[in-house]
Amino acid sequence: MRKIVLLGFIIAFLNIVQAQSNLTLYNMKAVPQRLAINPAMAPTCKWYFGTPALSSVDFSFNSSALALNELSSSLVPNGDKYTLDMTKLSSVFDNGASIRTGLNQEWINLGFRIRKSMWTLSINEKIKSRLLVPTDFFKLVFEGNGGANVGEKFDLGFGIDLIHSREFALGFNRSFINDKLRLGGRFKYVIGLNAIQTERNDISFTTTNQAFTYRVKSDLKINSSLMELDSNTTLNDVLFGNPKNSGFGIDMGAQLKLNKKISLSASVVDLGIIHWKENTKSTFSSKPNTTYEYKGMDIQEFSKDSSGRISGFQSFKDTLVDVLSLDSSSNLFTTGLLGEFYVGANINITANHNLGALMYGSFYQKEFYPALTLSWNSQFARVLGLSVSYTLFKESFMNVGFGACLKLGPEQFYISTDNALGSINNNTRNLGVHFGWNHTFGKKKNTKL
Secondary structure, eight states, X not given: OHHHHHHHHHXXXXXXXXXXXXXXXXXXXXXXXXXXXXXXXXXXXXXXXXOTTTSOEEEEEEESSOOXXXXXXXXXXXXXXXXXXXXXXXXXXXXXXXEEEEEEEEEEEEEEEETTEXXXXXXXXXXXXXXXXXXXXXXXXXXXXXXXXXXXXXXXXXXXXXXXXXXXXXXXXXXXXXXXXXXXXXXXXXXXXXXXXXXXXXXXXXXOSSTTOEEEEEEEEEEEEOOOOOTTOOHHHHHHOOTTSEEEEEEEEEXXXXXXXXXXXXXXXXXXXXXXXXXXXXXXXXXXXXEEEEOOOOGGGSOBOTTXXXXXXXXXXXXXXXXXXXXXXXXXXXXXXXXXXXXXXXXXXXXXXXXXXXXXEEEETTEEEEEEEEEEEEEETTTEEEEEEEEEETTEEEEEEEEEEEEXXXXXXXXXXXXXXXXXXXXXXXXXXXXXXXXXXXXXXXXXX
């Protein structure tokens, strides 16, 4: 349980990787990596291979709260110091907090054309995480259990899900109907490395008239499988993981050219499951929906010992486990791959300039997380491709992105981001970057589709 809670807070509050950085990349025609977003979108080259481990590095982060400008507005000057106004900060979390992070890296990637078809092969490292913290959690933390909160029921059901996997993907796409329609798919064998899954998360605290006393009811189940590296770990374990934690996935995409000016596209990625059978642990409520009384903790228990460390956390953890009536077992479990979908349309202004519109969507804990992107995409000869985008995320409306692809002979360098101005306006809710280095050769005859 300690590993699960610790990892959850790390995912939530370390803003080292920032949201979907592939919305701009979706319309960068020359970049082969957009096949991972829509497997029907063949690049403009005849064949390619990526620089091992450097062909695609993709960091992403999306948060419904915790923007720097909101945090700074909660700092109140007090002489030569600043005081954090918790009441101002609490308004940031009026709708709770949902946080999504991702890290994708290609180890191997190559592809080649045979007439109207293209075959691709890739090995990818992928980390996806989702964290959902309800509004009542922040209300209870910031306002306490006094005043208007006496006698109130607080829903503290959170969600923590993380999938760390390595996928071996074989892709194929082909054009039909005189090159007006192109269909593609990627079939993936997936090795699971680490996982956290929130299967049930019904937790409630009800405050009473007695100070620092709560009535607690829980029905909780969290599954996990965490890789442990020790002296017995072999190179094969590191490279290929445990085959007992494995599954399959599929990406599907389509591109339809309505006429010379307008084309439509759509894709669904990361559909699939992983069966976790090794190093599994399930932490759950042994007596679900049973009410317990919790009287809080004495703050004096949290004091520094002789070494300067704060003690009392172990006692707090033990008390929390008792109150929630938590138990554990080694049950097997299954996780999804946290799928996503894209729907796009493009208008060709000229042969080398087009206007794009793209809708993105994903689901988590019965919540829908959409994004809408408008982009201008240009190709200058075969040397330089540029894209500029504007994206509307859920609860975040100022996201200006940028993409560039530079081709020097067979060497291709690219970079894209969906919020290039985030560091300027202190909006760290949606930032991300995707960059890489490919070797591309030849040019397909028709690049208008």
